[in-house]
Amino acid sequence: MKKGKSIRSCILAIAVILFFGCNPSKKWNYLNEISLQDITPVGITQLNGHLWISDAKNNRLVSIDSNGQIVKVHDGFQRPMHISEENNKIYVPEFLTDSIKIINGDNVEVLELTEVPDAPAAVDVKDNITVVADFYNHRIILQHHKQTVIIGEEGHIQGELYYPTDVALYENKIFVADAYNNRIQIFDLQGNSLQVIGDKNNIQVAMGLTVNSNELFVVDFDGNRLLIYDFDGNLKQVLNKGLNNPSDVVLVRQRLYIVNYGSNSISVYGKT
Amino acid sequence: MKRNFLGILLLTFLFVGTSLAQSKQVKVKVDGLSCPFCAYGLEKKFKDVDGIEDIKIDIKEGTLSFLLEEGKIFPEEQIRKKVKQAGFTPKEITYPETSVKNEKGKIHP
Numbered sequence: 001m002k003k004g005k006s007i008r009s010c011i012l013a014i015a016v017i018l019f020f021g022c023n024p025s026k027k028w029n030y031l032n033e034i035s036l037q038d039i040t041p042v043g044i045t046q047l048n049g050h051l052w053i054s055d056a057k058n059n060r061l062v063s064i065d066s067n068g069q070i071v072k073v074h075d076g077f078q079r080p081m082h083i084s085e086e087n088n089k090i091y092v093p094e095f096l097t098d099s100i101k102i103i104n105g106d107n108v109e110v111l112e113l114t115e116v117p118d119a120p121a122a123v124d125v126k127d128n129i130t131v132v133a134d135f136y137n138h139r140i141i142l143q144h145h146k147q148t149v150i151i152g153e154e155g156h157i158q159g160e161l162y163y164p165t166d167v168a169l170y171e172n173k174i175f176v177a178d179a180y181n182n183r184i185q186i187f188d189l190q191g192n193s194l195q196v197i198g199d200k201n202n203i204q205v206a207m208g209l210t211v212n213s214n215e216l217f218v219v220d221f222d223g224n225r226l227l228i229y230d231f232d233g234n235l236k237q238v239l240n241k242g243l244n245n246p247s248d249v250v251l252v253r254q255r256l257y258i259v260n261y262g263s264n265s266i267s268v269y270g271k272t
Numbered sequence: 273m274k275r276n277f278l279g280i281l282l283l284t285f286l287f288v289g290t291s292l293a294q295s296k297q298v299k300v301k302v303d304g305l306s307c308p309f310c311a312y313g314l315e316k317k318f319k320d321v322d323g324i325e326d327i328k329i330d331i332k333e334g335t336l337s338f339l340l341e342e343g344k345i346f347p348e349e350q351i352r353k354k355v356k357q358a359g360f361t362p363k364e365i366t367y368p369e370t371s372v373k374n375e376k377g378k379i380h381p
Contacts (some may be wrong), residue, residue, distance in 0.1 A: 042308050056308055079312045095312050096319065119316055121309055135309060136359075163359070165309050179309070205307060221307060247308065261308060 026271050028228065028256060030241040034068040034266040041259040041266070043082040043122070043208070045090060046252045051266075052090055053259065054080040061092060061103065068266070074103055082122030082133070082166050082208060082248055093120035093132065100132065114148045115141045122177075126169040129189070133164040133176065140167055140176055142189065151191040156181055159193040166248070170211040177206045177218070184209060184218055184229075197233040208248035208259075219246040219258065226258055242267035295325070295339040298346070301364040302355060305334045310359065317358040321346065 040057035050071075052063050056079045063072040079095035090103040091111070100111035100123050111123075117134035124131050132141040138154035138161045151174065152161035166177035173194065174187040183199040183206055197216065198206060204222035211217070215236070216229040226239040226246060245262030256269040305311050311329040314336050318327050323344030328337045336355070340346055348365055355362040 056312060079315070081309070081312075095309075096316050119309075119313055135313065163309070207307070207309075245306065 027237055028239060028269045029272050030239070031255070031268045031270045033242050034064070034066070034257075034268065036064070036068050036264045036266065038264075039064075039068075039070070040261070040264055041247065042261060043080070043248045044250045044257060044259045044266070045083045045085045046250055047085050047088065047090060049252060051250070051252070051257060052083065052085070054083050054092065056080055056095070061090065074108070076108075077101065081120070084122070084124045084168075086125040091123045091125055091130075093123045095119050095121065095135075100130075113141070114143055114146060115150065117141060121164065122166040124167050124169045129169060131167045131169055131174055133167045135163055135165065138162055138164065140164060140174060140187070142174070142191070144189075149189070149191050151187050152176070152185075152193075158185070158196055161185070165206075166208045168209055168211050175209055175211055175216065177209045179206050179221075182206055184216065195233060197229055198227060198235075201227060201235055203227070208246070210249050210251055212251055217249050217251070217256065219243075219249050221245055221247060221261075224262075226256075239267075239269060295341060297366075298324075298338055298340050298351070299366040300336045300351060300355060300362050302334055302336055302360045302362060304360060305329060305331050305336075314355065314358040314360065317354050321354070 039053060039055045039062055041053045042056040043054040045052050050063050052061055055062055059077050061074040061080055062070045065071050077092055077094055078097050080092045081095050084091050092101040094101060098117055098120060100120060102109040102111055117132055118136035120132050121135040122133040128144060130143040134141050138152065140151040142149040142151060156162060161178050163180040164176050165179040168175040172189055176185045178185045182203040184197040185193055186195040187193055198218060203220045206218055207221040208219040209217060214230060218227045220227060224240055224243045226243060226249060227235060228237040229235055243258060244260040246258050247261040248259045250257050254271055258267045260267060311331055315327050315329055318338060323341045324338045326339045351365055352362050
């Protein structure tokens with residue numbers, strides 16, 4: 001009898017631990033706002049836990065502290081847009097010069113491109129694979145050493161793109177913010193469209209995205225929202241508090257930093 | 273020394289005055305400029321045009337403006353074409369002293 005009771009207690013304890021400790025339905029909650037004052041943010045990334053922002057209006061990249069104060073500046077870019085980080089380097093797509101710059105310490109280098117974009121809106125780099133969102137050509141350029149794969153063409157059906165503004169590589173898949181088709185598309189490295197996400201959720205410009213191990217985060221620029229999906233495309237949560245024309249999002253140490261182009265600020269969310 | 277300074281000052285005023293007199297402003301009303309990619313896309317399509325400078329995008333007003341050098345010709349049809357290349361349809365163009373209403377609406381964004 002005692003043995004049965006203790007087994008029941010054990011099962012109950014495990015259930016409690018599973019529910020409260022590993023509950024996958026934990027929600028993202030609004031924490032605070034960071035004012036950026038004179039910075040007009042478009043893109044955001046992180047380098048060693050520090051936030052870096054592309055200030056397209058002022059043609060610069062800035063690193064800020066948790067209060068929004070500028071701690072470092074890289075000047076002289078021509079409309080830097082959706083930036084990314086890989087191996088302690090920041091990759092900067094220059095919208096006006098059709099080039100990708102690399103900030104490596106205090107040096108700025110130029111990434112050699114095999115195919116020239118017309119207004120690169122975003123770049124991501126993982127394991128020597130580079131993907132560039134080629135805004136005016138409605139396509140993604142994938143570059144691996146000297147090999148190039150062109151993904152998508154102008155259009156509205158699956159596999160086609162209409163003004164892509166962000167791109168992310170994750171586990172050999174390419175996540176594309178298919179901005180003016182108001183959806184996300186996922187491609188394999190050969191350029192085959194695998195999945196469309198968000199096309200039923202009334203997104204009004206899918207401008208930016210980021211991905212972690214089980215969630216896809218999408219900023220809805222004119223809808224003033226951030227939508228969170230699982231990898232099956234199920235909408236799990238919608239965030240809107242503090243959001244004002246959000247243009248990009250980054251995940252750093254279990255915190256979501258959502259850039260508000262409309263209010264020169266960052267909305268911070270945490271999972272509780 | 274004083275005479276030299278006055279001479280330089282006079283030349284500066286003359287130069288600035290001449291430059292202002294030579295440039296004429298063109299303003300294009302465009303819908304849908306709230307997005308940074310749209311605004312800077314429009315800037316990109318105009319920046320390489322010969323004879324124009326000081327390109328400005330006013331997101332709140334929804335306008336593109338630039339200065340056209342004296343003697344340079346940039347017909348309205350070409351302005352409309354450039355705006356369309358950027359993904360928009362021009363609404364109203366002020367060029368340089370006339371005001372012409374064009375079709376409304378936008379192709380994208």
